[in-house]
Each structure stands twice: as C-alpha cells, then as structure tokens.
Amino acid sequence: MKKKVNIQHDEGVLVLQGNVKEAVLYANELPIQYTWFAETGSTWRYHIARNLPPHTIKENKANQELVRAGIKSTNDFYEIVNYYKQFLGRGEYEFGYYRLHKHHAWINIPKDETYQSFHYYGGCPDIIPTQNNIDEELVNMYAEQIRDGLKPVLVVLHNEGSHIEFILDGHHKFLAYNKLKMEPYAVIITKLGETNMNAAEALELVHRMNCSNPGFIKIIKEQKEYNTDYLRMDPGKTYVEID
Numbered sequence: 001m002k003k004k005v006n007i008q009h010d011e012g013v014l015v016l017q018g019n020v021k022e023a024v025l026y027a028n029e030l031p032i033q034y035t036w037f038a039e040t041g042s043t044w045r046y047h048i049a050r051n052l053p054p055h056t057i058k059e060n061k062a063n064q065e066l067v068r069a070g071i072k073s074t075n076d077f078y079e080i081v082n083y084y085k086q087f088l089g090r091g092e093y094e095f096g097y098y099r100l101h102k103h104h105a106w107i108n109i110p111k112d113e114t115y116q117s118f119h120y121y122g123g124c125p126d127i128i129p130t131q132n133n134i135d136e137e138l139v140n141m142y143a144e145q146i147r148d149g150l151k152p153v154l155v156v157l158h159n160e161g162s163h164i165e166f167i168l169d170g171h172h173k174f175l176a177y178n179k180l181k182m183e184p185y186a187v188i189i190t191k192l193g194e195t196n197m198n199a200a201e202a203l204e205l206v207h208r209m210n211c212s213n214p215g216f217i218k219i220i221k222e223q224k225e226y227n228t229d230y231l232r233m234d235p236g237k238t239y240v241e242i243d
Contacts (some may be wrong), residue, residue: 001071001074001077001093001096001097001241001242001243002094002095002096002097002241003077003078003081003094003096004092004093004094004095004192005081005085005088005090005093005094005095006050006092006151007085007088007089007091007092007093008090009090010066010090011086011087011181012085012086012087012088012089012090013028013054013056013057013087013089014026014027014057014087014088014089014157014168015029015088015089015090016089016157016158016159016166016191017159017195017197018159018162018194018195019159019161019162019194019195019196020037020159020161020162020210020231020232020233021036021037021192021204021226021228021229021231022034022036022037022164022197023035023036023159023162023164023166024197024205025130025157025166026089027052027053027056028053028056031046031051031205031208031209032049032097032130033047033049033050033109033128033130033166034047034048034049034109034205034206034209035047035048035049035128036162036202036230037231038124038165038219038223038226039172039223039226039228040219042121043121043122043228043231044119044120044121044122045105045119045120045121045122045126045241046117046119046216046219047109047118047119047120047208048115048116048117048206048209048211048216049109049115049116049128050109050110050112050113050115050116050209051109051110051111051112051113051131051132051133051236052130052131055122056087057084057087057168057169058189059166060083061123062079063079063080063083065105066079066080067080067152067153067154067155067169067187068142068145068149068150068152068173068186069150069152069172070151070152070153071097071151071153071185071187071242075082075098077095077187080095080153080155080187081095081187083134084155084168084169084187084189085228087168088110088189091191091192091193092191092193093189093190093191093192094189094190094192095187095188095189095190096187096188096190097153097185097186097187097188097240097241097242098185098186098187098188098239098240098241098242099156099183099184099185099186099239099240099242100127100132100154100156100183100184100185100186100238100239101125101237101238101239101240102177102178102181102182102183103125104125104126104165104174104184105125105126105127105129106126106127106129106168106174106175106178107120107126107127107128107129108132109129109130109132110132111132111133115209115210115211117209117211117213117216119215119216121188125163125165125167125233125238126163126164126165127156127165127174128164128165128166128167128168129166129167129171130166130168130171131171132171132174134171134172135172138172139172139175139176139179140176141176142172142173142175142176143176143179145176145182146176146177146180146182147180150174151185152170152173152185153173153185153186153187154167154169154170154173154174154184154185154186154187155167155168155169155170155186155187155189156170156186156187156188156189157186157188157189157191158189158190158191159190159191159194160190160191160192160193160194161232161233162232162233163231163233164236165188168189168219170184170186180215185242186239188239197219197224198224199224203217203220203221206220211216212225
C-alpha cells in the first residue's frame with residue numbers, strides 16, 4: 001500500500017530536512033534532532049537530540065485504536081495517512097505500509113527536553129525515538145497482544161533514500177516487537193526530494209542546539225561535503241512492502 005501526499009501549507013508542526021547523509025527534525029520551528037554520518041575509518045554517526053515536547057502529535061482515540069489493532073484494509077491505511085499528514089510541514093511525501101527487518105537498532109536519546117550530543121557506530125540501520133519515556137508495562141501489554149496475533153503499527157518518518165528513521169508514534173510497539181524478536185509493522189512516511197546545508201549553516205544549527213563539542217564542530221568543517229551516497233538505503237534490505 002502506498003499513497004503520495006503533497007502538502008502546500010505551513011500549518012504542520014513537524015518539518016524534516018536533509019538527505020542521505022544527514023537529517024534535521026523540527027517541531028514548531030525548534031530543532032529537536034540533528035544527526036549525520038561521517039567517515040572516521042568506519043562509518044560513524046553524530047547526533048544531537050532532545051525529547052519531543054509533549055502533545056506535539058495530538059492523540060486521537062480512533063487513530064490510536066487503529067494503529068494498536070493494525071491495518072486490515074486499504075481504508076484503514078488511508079485513515080492513518082489522513083490523520084498523520086496534518087502534522088507534516090510543506091513538501092511532497094509518500095506513505096507506505098511495510099514490515100521492518102528486525103535488525104533495526106534503538107538509539108537512546110535524552111529523557112527530557114535538554115539537548116545532548118553523542119556519537120556511535122553508524123554502519124547499520126537505526127531507528128530513532130523522538131521520546132524516550134518508556135513504560136515497561138505498556139511494552140509488555142503490546143507484546144502480549146502481538147503474541148495473540150495483532151499487528152500494531154509504528155509510524156516512522158525519514159528522508160528519501162535515508163537510513164535515518166524517526167519514530168513519530170509507536171515507541172512501545174517497536175520495543176514490544178523487539179522483545180519478541182519479531183519484525184515490526186510500520187507506516188513509513190518518506191519525505192521526497194532532498195535539502196542540503198553548507199558547513200556554515202550546519203555550524204549555526206549546532207550552536208542553536210547548544211552543542212559546543214569541538215569534535216562535532218571539527219567533523220562538520222572537515223566532512224560536510226564528503227560523499228556518502230554509498231549509504232543510500234536499499235529498501236529490500238531494510239523493509240518489505242505490504243500490499
């Protein structure tokens with residue numbers, strides 16, 4: 001299942017910019033996460049993040065029940081598309097229904113709204129939470145429902161061709177699938193096209209996110225124009241489309 005959506009207004013609270021190498025996620029014009037790849041002998045990922053402010057994506061009882069129970073028809077898929085597109089910024093997007101490969105790694109981000117910077121090996125697909133306040137009882141509840149045959153759905157956002165994937169909804173669902181060593185089901189929102197920042201723009205963003213780590217600044221200055229197109233996502237190795 002797939003559907004393209006062209007948003008031509010600026011009312012959406014979530015804006016994603018970037019390309020294969022880097023991604024910047026904004027909420028209400030505030031940068032929430034900036035992550036990018038660099039080559040330091042192996043592929044390394046640099047990351048600045050804070051928790052998504054509460055209620056950025058407003059909960060809706062009907063939609064929450066739908067993503068909990070799983071997609072059973074094209075109409076279910078379109079209802080999810082219509083709900084989440086209201087939160088997206090201007091641009092062209094493709095929504096698709098997929099089964100993620102279970103090798104996605106969870107990235108720990110701060111549990112509060114304070115920026116933190118960190119770096120780690122980036123040579124494998126990661127999935128990045130936008131909030132990190134996890135309720136283990138809720139994880140166990142979803143795990144039990146999955147054992148009973150439900151296929152609850154994550155909602156994931158990324159740039160076209162990029163392994164940098166943000167969970168917009170479904171953090172507990174992802175951890176439940178992971179606990180059972182099962183492949184998660186997800187609606188993946190792909191931001192089509194790409195945007196690029198030069199080194200000066202990237203350094204300004206890093207400063208705005210309260211990062212003064214000299215290693216991060218050095219990497220940006222040295223590798224901003226470094227070719228990392230080899231990191232382009234191979235969908236067949238990352239997720240499988242569901243008709």
